[in-house]
Amino acid sequence: MQSSDAKLSRNSLLLALRCYSSAVLNMEQTVLLPSLLRDVPDEHNEPGSSLDLYQDYLMLKAIRNMVESGMVPYExxxxxxxxxxxxxxxxxxxxxxxxxxxxxxxxxxxxxxxxxxxxxxxxx
Amino acid sequence: MQSSDAKLSRNSLLLALRCYSSAVLNMEQTVLLPSLLRDVPDEHNEPGSSLDLYQDYLMLKAIRNMVESGMVPYExxxxxxxxxxxxxxxxxxxxxxxxxxxxxxxxxxxxxxxxxxxxxxxxx
The missing domain is CATH 1.20.5 (Single alpha-helices involved in coiled-coils or other helix-helix interfaces)
Structure with missing residues (x-):
């Protein structure tokens, strides 16, 4: 198991997950007043989306929590x-x-x- | 990064990947003569599949290698x-x-x- 753990630590999917966690941590440490993001449109969102940057912020944190702690319940x-x-x-x-x-x-x-x-x- | 690494180690997707690596390692250590699996049909395969257990064995090992070392090339x-x-x-x-x-x-x-x-x- 130790050998397979060592191999998994080089796994690129794991690196992608770590990279994401790190980006969200940086976002949290930078965005001290998330409410400033309310009603600011996200120009990268798909056309017709009503999500603002504040909702994006909450979504990105929720996914990070899921990545770090386990699966989202099916329901x-x-x-x-x-x-x-x-x-x-x-x-x-x-x-x-x-x-x-x-x-x-x-x-x-x-x-x-x-x-x-x-x-x-x-x-x- | 250390804290996020510690959290990732509890991640259930990671556990699933480790569990798979462990099952394939056990398979490799048990199956000393893989050629004995040639032409043995896999009753769990979908109807119409012509894969035998030997091809399953190779596929399971190939996926384990991918899980442990990185992504499959797009092509x-x-x-x-x-x-x-x-x-x-x-x-x-x-x-x-x-x-x-x-x-x-x-x-x-x-x-x-x-x-x-x-x-x-x-x-x-």
Whole structure:
């Protein structure tokens, strides 16, 4: 497990997650009065979006908390999907997707190991 | 950065990735003669799949290597998508998706921080 931990620390997805945490930490330390961001439009948002920078600020912090502490509950994801904050929905979609795939692949690896033991005649 | 690293180590996605690495390591240590898995059908595969357990074994190891060392090149993903190994395609899709989303969110956080500095009159 120690060796696989060491390898995982070089994983580029992990680096992307750390990079994001670091950017949000810098944002929090800079933005001392978040209310100044109210009603300031975000020119990078998609056309028609009514999100202002204050809502962006809250969303970015919420996602950071999710990245650091665990998964969003399924029900919450359902409730929020389809809303204007498309990046957030896509984050939930891919995080949940990757999580489910990892569980399926882990199960597949365990099944294959068991099947091999059957083939060589070692009962489990 | 140290504090955010400590928090990331509790992240459930990271735990899922470690759990997968561990299952594949156990598989490798158990399956000493992978060729015994040739032509053994995988009853868990989707109907119509021609993958045998040997191909599953290679796929599970390839994904573990990707999880531990970094991203799959975009071109390789394109080439492989649409093939029978659906779990692998979905893994690539969500890993690439999450990676792109994290980059977009990081950029958004940096833009917001810059905009706040503009608002309070601190030039960058």
């Amino acid at each position: 919450e994801t359902q409730k929020r999907s389809g809303s204007e904050d498309d990046l957030e929905s896509r984050f939930h979609f891919h995080l949940r997707g990757l999580f489910n795939i990892m569980a399926a692949l882990t199960k597949k690896s365990q099944n294959l190991t068991g099947k091999y033991l059957d083939i060589i005649g070692i009962s489990r | 390789e993903t394109q080439k492989r998508s649409g093939s029978e190994d659906d779990l692998e395609s979905r893994f690539h899709f969500h890993l690439r998706g999450l990676f792109n989303i994290m980059a977009a969110l990081t950029k958004k956080s940096q833009n917001l921080t810059g905009k706040y500095l503009d608002i309070i009159g601190i030039s960058r």
